[in-house]
Amino acid sequence: MISTPTKKLSSTARKAFANAGWVFFDRIFRMATALLVGVWSARYLGPSQFGLLNFASVFPTVLTSLAGLGLANVLITEIVRNKDYSENQLLGTAFVLRLIAGTVSLIAILITIQFLYSDQPVLQGMILFTSSVLVCQSVDVIDLHFQSRIKSKLSVVAKSIAFAFSTALRIYLLVNQFSLLAFSSVVFVEVSLAALILVLIYNRQEGQHMLKWRFNRQLATHLLHLSWPLMVSEFFIFIYMRCDQFMLKELATDMELGKFSAALRLSEVWYFIATAITSSFYPTIVSLKTQNEEAFQRAFRKLLSLLISISLLIAVFITFSASHLIDLLYGQQYTGADDILIIHIWSAVFVFMGVGSSYWFILHNEQRLLLIKTITGALINIVLNFVLIPRYGAIGTSFATLAAQMMTAFFMNYLIRQARPIFFAQTGAIVDMLKLTVLREWLKRTA
Template sequence: MEGKTQNGGCGQADGRSTAHRHSSSDRFLINQRLMIKTSSQKLSTTARKAFANAGWVFFDRIFRMATALLVGVWSARYLGPSQFGLLNFANVFPTVLTSLAGLGLANILVTEIVRKGDYSENQLLGTGFILRLIAGTVSLFIITVLVHVLYRDQPVLQAMILFTSSVLVCQSVDVIDLHFQSRVKSRLSVTAKSIAFVLSTLLRVYFLANHFSLLAFSSVVFVESALSALILILIYNREEDQHIRQWRFNGALAIRLLTMAWPIMVADFFIFLYMRSDQYMLKELANDLELGKFSAALRLSEVWYFIATAITSSFYPTLVNLKTQNEASFQRAFRKLLSLLAFISILIAVFISFAAPYLVALLYGRQYAGVDRILVIHIWSAVFVFMGVGSSYWFVLHNKQRILLAKTIVGALVNILLNLVLIPAYGAIGTSVATLVAQFISAYFINYFITSARPVFYAQSAAFADVFKPNFIRSLLKQDP
C-alpha cells in the first residue's frame, strides 16, 4: 500500500509536471500564434495604407507621363533628333552626380526615423539637410569646372549643363520628402512636386509656342527644382505643425550617417554612371543622331521605373517594423513585394514589346525611325531594375550596404565594356543590349555567387516563378503583400 501510495504520488507528481509542461508549451504556441496573427493584421492594415500612399505617387507619375507624351513629344519634334539629344545630354552630368549629392542617405534616414532611435527627428532631418546641401554645392562646383575644361568652345552647352545641375543643390530639401515617406504621407510630397511640375510645364509650352532657344528649355529644370523645394518647405511648415528652424545639426550623428550610407552613395553613383554613361559614350563613339534615338527610347522605357520606387518606398516602413517584430512575417512580406514587382515589370515589358512600333510612329514620327527596335530591347531591363530596387531595401535592413556597392561596380564595368564593343558596330541598339546584360548580372544573377546575398537570389527566383503560377493574381489579391 505504501509503495502503491508512493507510486501513485509519483504518478500524480509526474502528471502535474507533464501537465505543467504541456500547459507552458501550449501557452508558448498560443503566444506565437497571437504574435503572428497580430503581425499579419498589422501588415494588412499598414499594407492598405501603403497602397493608398503608393497611389498618390502613381497619380503624380501618371500625370507626368501624360503631360510628357504631349509636351515631351512636342519638344522632340520641335528640336529634332540632334538638338533633342543635346538637351538630354545636358542632363547626364547632374544625373551622374545626383548620388554623390544625395550621399546615399535616403533609405538610411527613413529607417532611422521609423525606428525612433537615439536621435530626434529634428536632428535627423537637420543633419541630413546640411550634409546634402554641402554635397550638392560641392557637386555643382565640380561640374562647373569639368564643363569649363571639356566644353570650353561651347558656351551654350556649358550654360545648359549648369542650369540642369542646379537640382543638385535644391535636392537637399528632399529630406522633407523622406519625412513624409516615413509617415506614409507621400500625398504631401506629390502635392508640392505636382504644383512645381505644372508651372514648369506651362513655361515649356510657352517656350515652344514662341520658338525659344535650346538654352531656355534647359533653364526650366532649374525653375522646377527651385519651386518644388520652396513648396515642400511651405507644406512641411503648415501641415506638420513644425518648422525647419527646429532642425538641428549633430556632428556625431553626421559621422554615423555617413559611415552607414557611404557604400550606398558609391553604389548609387555607379548605377547612374552606367545608366547615363550610355548617352555619353554614344555621343563620343557614334553620333548625335544615335544619341537622339536612344534618348527617345529611354523616354518610353525608363518612365516606368517610378512604379518600383513608389511601391517599394511605400512598403518600406512596414518592412522595417516587421523586421524588428516577426522574421517570418517579414520574409513573407518581402517575397510578396518581389512577386508584385516581377509581375508588374514583366507585364510592362511584354506590352511595350508588342506596342513599340505603333507607339514610336504615333509619338515621334518618321524622323525617329528605328527607335522601336531600341525600345524593344531596352524595356526588358526594367524587369531587373524593378527587382534591384525591391531587393536593395533588404541589404539596407541587414546592414549589408557594401554588397550593394560590389554588385553595382560589377554592373557598371560590364556595361562600359560591352558599350565599348557594341556601340561602334551597332550604335544605340548595342547600348540597349549592354544595359540589359548589365542589369541582369548586377540586380539578379550575381546574388547567387555572394553567400550573404544568396537568400535574395532565391527570393527573386521564387518571385519570378510566382508570376507564372495559374492562381498568382488571386493569391496576390487575397493575401497580404
C-alpha cells in the same frame, strides 16, 4: 498583397497602398503630360538637338547620388526606428550634409565643363541649369520625412504644383520657339519651386519648422558611416545608366544619341512603379523585420513577385507596340528607335528586381555588397559599350544595358554567398508569378 501579422500592420499596409497611389498619381500625371510636351519638344527640336537637351542632364544625373550621399533609405530607417536621435536632429543633420555635398558637386561640374566644353557656351549654360537640382535636392529630406510617415500625398502636392507650372512654361517656350538654353532653364524653375512648396507644406501642415532642425556632428558621422556604400553604389548605378548617352555622343553621332534618348524616355518612364511600390511598403517591412522574421520573408517574396509580374507585363506590351508608339509619338525622323526600345525595355524586369531587393541589403547592414554589385555592373556596361557602340550604335548600347542589369540585379546574387537568400527569394518570386499566386491571394481576400 503584402500581408502582415497584426491588425496594426494590416492598417499600415492599407496606408502604404494609399501612399503608393499618390505616388502613382504623380507619375501618371507626369507621363500623360510628357506625351504632350515631351513628344512636342522632340518633334520641334529634332533628333540632334533633342539628344543635346537630354545630354545636358547626364552630368547632374550621374552626381545626384553623390550629392544625395545615399542618405534616403538610411534616413527613413532611422526615423522609423527613432532610437537615439530626435527627428529634428535627423532632418537637420541630413539637410546640412546634402547641402554641402550638392554645392561641392555643382562646383565640380562647373570646373569639368570648362575643360570639356570651353568652346560650347550654350551647352555649358544648359548643364548649369540642369545641375541646379543637386543643391535643391537637400530640401528633399522633407520628402523623406513624409515617406517615413506614409504621407507621400504631401510631397506629391508640392511637386505636382511645380511640375504643372514648369509644363506650362515649356508649352510657352514651344509656342514661341525659344532656344535650347531656355528649355534647359525650366529644370531650375521646377526644382526651386518644388523645394519652396515642400518647405511651406512642412512648416504649416506638420506643425514643424525648419528653424527647429539641428545639426549633430556625431549623428553626421553615424549617417555617413551607414550611407557611404549606398552613395557609391548609387553613383555606379547612374554611371551605367547614363554613361550610355555620354559614350554614344563620343563614339557615335548626335542622331544616334537622339534616337536612344527618345527610346529611353519610353523605357525608363515605368521605373517609378518599382520605386513607388517599394518605398511605400518600406516602413511596413522595417516593422516586420523587427517583429516577425517569417512574416518579413513572406512579405519580401510577395513584393518581389508583384514587381516582377508588373515589369513583365510592361516589357511584353512595349515589345509588341514599340513600332507604333515611336511612329505615333515621334514621327519618321526617329525611325529605328523602335528597335532600340524593344531591347532596352527588358532591362526594366531586372531594374524592378533590383529596386525591390535593395532594401534587403540595408535591413541586413550589407550595403557594401550593393557597392560590389553595382561597380561590377558599371564595368560590364562600359566594356560592352566600347565593343558594341562603334559597330551597332544605340542598339549596341541597349544590349550592354540589358546585360549589365541582368548580371547585377539577379545572377550576382547567386555568385555572392551572402546575397544568395535574395537570389532564392527572387527565384521563388518568379515561380509565384508563373503560378499567379499573388493574384489568387488577392482575389481570395476580395471575394
